[in-house]
Amino acid sequence: MWLMTITVGLVTLILIKWLKDYVQRWRMPPGPFFWPIIGNLSLFGGKSYLTFIDLAKTYGDVFSLKLGMTDVVVLNSLDAVKEAFVKKGEDFAGRPKMLTTDISSEGGKDIAFSDYSPTWKLHRKLFHSAIRGYASGQNLQSKVHESLEDTIAVFSKMEGQAVDLEDYIYQLVYNVICSAAFGIRYNMDDEDFNTLMKISKDTTETFGQGLLADVYPLLRFLPSSSVTANRKMTHQLMEIMQRHLEQHRESFDPNNLRDITDHMIKAQKDAEEEGMQDINSLTDTHLRQLIGDIFLVAILSSAGTISTILTLRWAILYLAVHPEIQEKVAAELDSVVGRDRLPEMSDREAMPYTEAIFHEVMRMASMDPVSLPHATTVDTTLRGYQIPKGTWIMPNLWALHHDPDTWGDPDVFRPERFLDENGKPIPKPAALMPFGVGRRACPGEALAKADTFLLLGGLVQNFRFSIPEGEGPPDLTPDEIGEGSISIPYPYNVVMTCRK
Numbered sequence: 001m002w003l004m005t006i007t008v009g010l011v012t013l014i015l016i017k018w019l020k021d022y023v024q025r026w027r028m029p030p031g032p033f034f035w036p037i038i039g040n041l042s043l044f045g046g047k048s049y050l051t052f053i054d055l056a057k058t059y060g061d062v063f064s065l066k067l068g069m070t071d072v073v074v075l076n077s078l079d080a081v082k083e084a085f086v087k088k089g090e091d092f093a094g095r096p097k098m099l100t101t102d103i104s105s106e107g108g109k110d111i112a113f114s115d116y117s118p119t120w121k122l123h124r125k126l127f128h129s130a131i132r133g134y135a136s137g138q139n140l141q142s143k144v145h146e147s148l149e150d151t152i153a154v155f156s157k158m159e160g161q162a163v164d165l166e167d168y169i170y171q172l173v174y175n176v177i178c179s180a181a182f183g184i185r186y187n188m189d190d191e192d193f194n195t196l197m198k199i200s201k202d203t204t205e206t207f208g209q210g211l212l213a214d215v216y217p218l219l220r221f222l223p224s225s226s227v228t229a230n231r232k233m234t235h236q237l238m239e240i241m242q243r244h245l246e247q248h249r250e251s252f253d254p255n256n257l258r259d260i261t262d263h264m265i266k267a268q269k270d271a272e273e274e275g276m277q278d279i280n281s282l283t284d285t286h287l288r289q290l291i292g293d294i295f296l297v298a299i300l301s302s303a304g305t306i307s308t309i310l311t312l313r314w315a316i317l318y319l320a321v322h323p324e325i326q327e328k329v330a331a332e333l334d335s336v337v338g339r340d341r342l343p344e345m346s347d348r349e350a351m352p353y354t355e356a357i358f359h360e361v362m363r364m365a366s367m368d369p370v371s372l373p374h375a376t377t378v379d380t381t382l383r384g385y386q387i388p389k390g391t392w393i394m395p396n397l398w399a400l401h402h403d404p405d406t407w408g409d410p411d412v413f414r415p416e417r418f419l420d421e422n423g424k425p426i427p428k429p430a431a432l433m434p435f436g437v438g439r440r441a442c443p444g445e446a447l448a449k450a451d452t453f454l455l456l457g458g459l460v461q462n463f464r465f466s467i468p469e470g471e472g473p474p475d476l477t478p479d480e481i482g483e484g485s486i487s488i489p490y491p492y493n494v495v496m497t498c499r500k
């Protein structure tokens with residue numbers, strides 16, 4: 001009898017909550033019918049950014065969904081994203097609270113997953129100034145060149161063979177980022193490098209869609225192998241960050257800031273000396289989390305190192321599939337840089353075609369198709385609809401980047417769309433926003449652009465990449481393993497021919 005009473009009670013509670021949500025939905029952006037408990041869960045599976053484009057045809061460019069019992073509003077057009085993230089920036093600058101990111105950020109102590117708050121502002125400012133301080137010097141370029149020279153030597157030995165470059169690109173980018181962060185470079189058999197690479201691959205593949213407990217918080221109390229795996233990866237990553245932080249402290253010299261970690265330590269010391277009121281927001285856990293943000297940024301989606309790796313992997317694939325476009329990049333490199341030195345940052349302005357390639361790769365491949373989820377910080381409105389505090393907001397960057405009204409032929413790889421008839425760059429279209437927009441926009445944009453320019457430029461200057469003979473044209477759609485949150489190319493082989 002008591003079992004029956006509990007069941008009836010539970011069902012009644014669920015139905016009341018569902019009815020309450022339905023009444024609330026009348027004032028929110030429209031959306032499809034949602035079920036009690038599961039909501040519209042199935043619409044978030046697979047390549048959800050494509051499902052969202054279809055839904056927008058019925059419900060308009062701003063629509064509501066239920067991820068389990070959580071309200072989600074999807075922004076499917078440039079106007080909607082600008083209205084939310086720029087015009088009403090502060091209202092839409094929060095981050096959802098999720099178990100996945102709570103674990104990886106050791107309780108919201110990083111930038112990417114802490115909520116909009118004075119502490120987040122302080123961390124972001126510090127992160128920006130550390131990256132700027134580092135990237136503005138000669139350091140960045142010389143470190144990229146050192147790593148590139150190693151990779152060019154390795155690639156030369158593989159000339160003529162069909163190879164999957166994935167692990168080599170991981171190594172190249174990790175070496176560039178690790179030189180920037182800690183001043184070190186790795187060999188392929190280095191234990192830390194292999195741990196970092198494994199964590200990156202596992203997190204993008206295993207946690208592409210987050211955990212069920214992100215959607216149903218009560219499940220966090222049940223044992224789960226994914227939660228255990230997440231904790232283990234976070235522990236491994238943070239152990240590496242902490243070790244470097246401690247080594248840097250021992251040899252720290254404020255007059256010789258060697259890398260980003262030194263810049264962070266300096267900012268922490270400055271804050272202590274200035275008698276910063278809330279020094280508890282700059283503990284070592286915060287510092288190692290900020291450094292960790294450079295590497296993964298997220299277990300849920302991934303910016304940071306992974307996006308840089310993916311940009312290079314997609315760029316090489318597109319250039320191999322379009323040899324005529326690749327030759328134009330090589331010709332521009334020949335005329336601006338020549339063959340006797342590697343590309344430098346000062347060459348960038350004189351290379352509009354290469355710059356256009358990056359725009360087109362980021363548009364076509366859209367590495368972070370739905371960006372990182374935002375959350376509303378207050379009860380607010382959008383397009384006259386009410387959006388309660390805590391609603392998740394998903395900008396569909398893929399939709400912006402593939403909108404036929406903006407781009408005309410969005411499925412064609414055509415870098416010329418970013419150039420005028422004289423080959424000069426046109427102002428960047430507002431609809432291209434691979435780094436997001438507004439208060440939460442990617443603080444690593446300048447570093448990522450500098451790295452990818454130097455790396456891809458150096459590789460194309462030295463090698464011609466082609467699809468191996470006898471292998472059919474590769475699939476240029478993103479691999480299913482990235483689900484809806486990250487755009488990963490299917491594994492592919494290329495043949496490299498030395499240009500020099």
Ligand code: HEM
Nearest residue numbers: 111112293294303304307308368372435436440442444448
């Ligand atoms: C091609 C490379 C990259 C792409 C496409 C990319 C893209 C993005 C995107 C779409 C976001 C989310 C913006 C939003 O929430 O509205 C983001 C956030 C972030 N990215 Fe990047 N990113 C890249 C490289 C980097 C690098 C190299 C770093 C570090 C040095 C970095 C650090 C971050 C951080 C810390 C955030 C969180 C910002 C916040 O929550 O305030 N990213 N990135």
